[in-house]
Amino acid sequence: MIAEATLDPGLTAWLGAAILLIGEVIALLSLRNLTTLIIVSTVAEIGYIILGVGIGGTVGDTGAWMHVGYQTVMRGLVVITAWWLIHRTGSARLDDLAGSGRRMPWATALFAFGLFSVMGLSPFKGSFSKFLILYSAIEQGQWLLAAAGTLASIIAAFYYMRVIQRVCFEPPADASLQLRPEPTWLSILIAPLTGLTIVMSVWPEPFLHQAAAWAGVIQDVARVPEFESPWSLLVLLPYIGGFALYLIGLHTKMMRDLHAVLLAGATFALAVLETGLDPASHLFAVLFAGIGFLVVLYSWGYMSHGENANRYYFFVFLMIGSMLGLATAHEFGNFYVFWELMTWTSYFLVIHEQTPKALKAGFIYFLMCASGAYVMNFGILLMHAQAGSFEFAAITAAMPTINPAAGAIAALCFFVGFAVKAGFVPLHSWLPLAHPEAPSSISAPLSGILTKAGIFGLVKVLYVIFGAAALARFAESGLDVGMLIVVLGCLTLVYGEVMALFQKELKRMLAYSTLAQIGEIAAILGLGTSLATTASLLHVTNHAVMKTLLFFAAGAFILQSGRRQIADLAGLGRKMPFTAGCYALATVAIMGLPPFSGFISKFLMITAAAAEGRIDIAALILVGSVIAAFYYLRIVRLLFFHPYEGPEVQEAPVSMRAAIGLLAGLIVVGGVAPSLQLDAVAAVGNMVAAAGTLPPVELPNLTLVWPAATLIATLGAVAVWLVGKSSVVAAGRLAIAVVAASFVAVLLQADRYDSLSFAFALLVSGVGTLNMAYATGYMAHGHAQARFYAAFTLMMAGLMGMAGSHDFFNFFAFWELMSSWALYVALVHEETNDARREAFKYFIFNTVGASFMFLGIAMFGTAAGSFDFAAIADAAPQMTTPWFGGALVLVFVGMLMKAAMLPVRIDYQMHPATAPTPVSGYISAVLLKSGPYGVLKLFALFGGAALLDRLGVVSGMPLVMYAVAVIGGVTVMYAGAMAVVQNGIKRLLIYSTVCQLGYITMALALGTTLGVAGGLMHFVNHMMVKDLLFLCAGCIMVASHAKTLDELGGLGRKMPITFAIFLFAGLSLAGIPPLNGFSSKWLIYQASFQSGHYVLGIFALIGSLFTLAAILKFAHAAFMGAPGHAAEHAEEAPAIMLVPMMLLTAGCFVVGMMPGVLLVPIAAIQQQLGLTPIDATWMGPLPGTGGWHPGVLSVLLLVLGAVSWLYLRLGRAGAPIIRSPIHLCGVGTLSPAASHIGASNLYESSDAAIRGVLHAKYDTGYDPDDESGHAATPV
């Protein structure tokens, strides 16, 4: 009939489109007056009908007729309810109608219902007829018309949402408004229209048939697309449950909450047990249901005092149901329905608190997501037009025949829809708005799973249904969606990280961090390989868990303390230890640190990027991680390492803690036993591979292998921490026992280590035991001792794990454990401003260093196809030179940074002086050696010089090793000179450490027999000697509370043992023969000169002089000279501190007399490393030309010394020594302190020269005004 009109169909269609678009725009402009708005909007809708008729055809005509029917009923409902509202309010102005929701809840609800239906939001099927019209346009190739229709829908959505929000949710502008009486005649109409709308929404088929009949195409009705299929039980359960809960909630809160948890649990169980799904759907169904369950559990406590809890639970379950529907859909009809439902239900949760900000955020959220969905809808219809079906399987089957241009456009449409949801820049603006405004229980799933729905869409539609092969074919049309995902992912990553850095509000910061994480997921996903898919999906699951926890914890903070700003969180960790502890754990995990789940997925993502040769993406992710470390660690620091001020705060309710605790458990499990998760995501990866005809996933082995020693130390650290809650003394003893036990464990497991690593592990745990014993004395009156012991033990666990690793994955994981968060906790212990700043700085520096290494390791691992050391060594010769060289340099840079080489700004690289002394000493003496240890291990791994020669040769050495040696040599000079001008007690020692590490690095890098032997011997000597020096410094600090050398003087008489040990160790370090430190340096000098590196040798010789100057300065300023104030009350340290020092001294002495004690094992290590072993015997001299024996010299020295002593004491047959005042030119009133020449008065000329050349500052690194924290040391 209308279809037979004589008008040109094309022209009619365009006329309809014009009316539609112009009408919608006018409607938008008449937003102030509801009456006008509805009238204009109705006219615009007529445009839609004309459009449908104009396009014609079976689908078009049917759609047009259906639209007439649907709009009549649904718009009728809108008109009637609007009339009702306007009538009772007495005004049609939107401003006056605002707040109707409070005044007339039922009528407003029905008004909203009507409007949502007219908009065609999926549950209300108003869209059904629109779909048909759009579909017919696409089917006939009238894409522009379809696009116009889509655009119109988006415009309409905008003003409908404005109206709904103003009328239904916003508070009334004029609270005193008197309502007019109800117009009874209107209420008669409302009920049937409402009923009819519901019926039409739930059972559209009869209306479809009727419309087809009117259109005269009933015989062709089969050509009309089937839009939906029945809902599965997994969806119905939460949906029906949601309604049931609402009803229960009207009666009893308690039962509602209980049943909510049960229902969510049942839904989760059902999702887990569901077998009929492909791996991708199953993975996401489990994820959605699992997080959903935790949200409900959390809400029990969180919503217990909240308003409108019934409505809240109702929408939570509807949202969970919708997401499950989305995950389990097997055709696009349902897929789209649930997509819209997901947006719609979550919208109500976002605006739950109905504040103006929440409403604004919700508005933008809804509008953006709905618009994205319309675009996606366009893609869906396009796919149907091409493939003739909505069924996923059918579309996949039809994929090879699809026109590339159409396919590319469809892919783009899908991408837009998903990208909005996932929050890709530039479609992200809803995300940072909605997260902070939603209740925290909702922010969590918004970040945790709703954004992931977008990722799910990308995986499912683009990589599973379309497949990588089809996408590649589409890309030939000039639109590469995979590329787009990568680029936008990178953009989102950078944007998110940078924005997060500047946030002042906790939840906003977390929201931006979500953007960043989504960005990295997308950047990897877009690579399109099966490994990339697996990696990004692993991160999807991990991020869901981690970010949910973070938002939950943030919610708990806000709920309990009312503090939303980051700066206000100071010290809250002391009041809410469980919540904040879990928050910190998730923080560590999300920074990608082991042994937590985030590390595994980050590792896999970096690997996936490297495997595709995309070093740029991997590097970008690492840069992002460094930025993230800034803003994440800042909060942990505030929570735990600042004092709390303010009113008393309680821990969060049990159910909230339970949810948080469960998530924390998942993070730990995901880190130490990731296989279950990996299997699940790898199945998806394989599916993607199958769809794209790619090779299946080959996952590297990502399981942490815990050597017994590491396991003991790790579990021991936890035990120490727990024991510390009841007794710190017991915790201290336990800590000593744990470290000693791990020493024994290393001995018992000797066969799992190579000789080098075995020796390293023994030293780590051996020196560790001594330092831990010392620490229990040092810390005896300090605060939070158990925390310190635990962190310290954990550091050692990392070191031992590193030594016990057989592959790069484990090596790196334990490297990170050793040098990241455990280290930070130990360093920040004093909680002064200085300690916080310096520890933070060092943490960031370590993160940067580790990132270099990370990238290098990923390059090695992907090129070799395995992270196993042996496999990499085997594969190394086949790697291209740039790749191999790049990887090697990156790993070396990481290791050198750890050892504080690279003399650019050593003060940035050095571990902070503010740390408690036992740990400072340990870091200097032991931990930093992991750098040189790694360099040597790598050098040997690649078979010594042979392979490294590929990268160039300089003066008979591989270029890389030559560079390392030169860096070491320059560092010797630079750090040595810097040590001379320091005045801080520990800063001086730390600079000296860097200097000595330079010796070790340089010698090892020489790679000759003598060089490696000298380096390793100095490695051990310095370990003992520098540890001793630090421990002496600790004794001074305990006795004096001083931080700088200028505060000291004359302590030697009060602390003779400490002084003797210091002088012995110091002179040994300075290389005074015949002490042990000289022996190893002698080897290094010989090695440098013998290998022809004279300049390095000269550096080494002069470096000793600097060390001597620094040590004598320290010795003078602290122990000798005139006694200062500090010396008055000083006394010798307790036995628990002195005994470890004496043991170390004995060790030094033995090595000094019999260098063979070290050299024989070193020869064995060299043998195993494939180097020519040094010629050494237990009792024999040092090797090399000459064969000098320090023991002989020592004995002769002692004999001659005894003779000279006789001369000294023979005078007057050993008469008592006369003690007299010092000569002060007759001045008798000068106090000893006043005549003391302090540290800063020494070496004037050389001091000035060094400062001048090196631009060293006068500042000692201590903030004299900083008295806020705890005293540096106990009394």
Next chain:
Amino acid sequence: MTELAYPLAVMLFPGGLFAIALGLALKGADRRFAARLQGRVGPPLMQPFYDLVKLARKRTMAPDIAALPVFLGAPVVGAVSMMLGAALVPIPGVYAPDPILGDLLVLLYLLAVPAVVLMVAGSASGSPFGAIGFSREMALMLAYEGPLVLVVAAVALRTGSFSLSDIVAYQQTHGAFLLDPVMWPALAAFVAFYPANLGIVPFDIPEAETEVLEGPLLEYSGPALGLFKLMSALKAVVVLSLGVTLFYPLAPEGLLGLVAHLAKLLVLMLLGVTVVRVSMGRMRIDQAFRFFLKWPLVLSLVSLAAVALA
């Protein structure tokens, strides 16, 4: 017998008693010659021996605020280190040190020990003069040790060894470095070095008696002071012998060789030490510091570069 060789070398000859006697005799000659240059009669040649005996008979004194073990240990270690050091330097044609005692590198660091013990002694005494002496000594050492290291490196690079015996042997076959123009800058640097190391004018800044009352030595008296005097005498032997070894170790075998060596030392002592110390004034520490970082450093670098290129 070989087991006894190096203990004897250390205790009797050329270290130990021989070195003590030689050192004290050289000191006596120095004092006598200096007196003559200044128009005085001067003490007898044996005066340093008498001084030691006299000091041994005094009671030991120590400041009440001194760290006593270190205060008294320092002179012992200092004296002993130089007795050992004397056994490390060859006497061309007469004595070649056993490698087990050490090479040029060991000697180089052993030579630092007297300076170290002086610094420690000054510091341990508790006296501000001692501390100033210590500070000056270290500053001076930081300045002169660099050129010395470079000189040593140049010699080692030239001969290809750090063994003192090898260095002697090399010059015996290739000619003395004294006559080798390439080594002249190094020689000049060495000449600048040893007055500083021996603590004589113009570089006696750490112990300057007119400024800091002998600095580190101020609080010493009796046998402890005697040991320091002994150390100083021994050090002269070691440093001058080292100079001979590095630059002119040519001498006949046997007793004639020993005579030649003693003659060289005497000439060096009188010309290189006595004449210098009586004819010059003392520098300030900053002047000395700058001096060493300017001339000797550059000279030794020139030699090293020349050797490396040759």
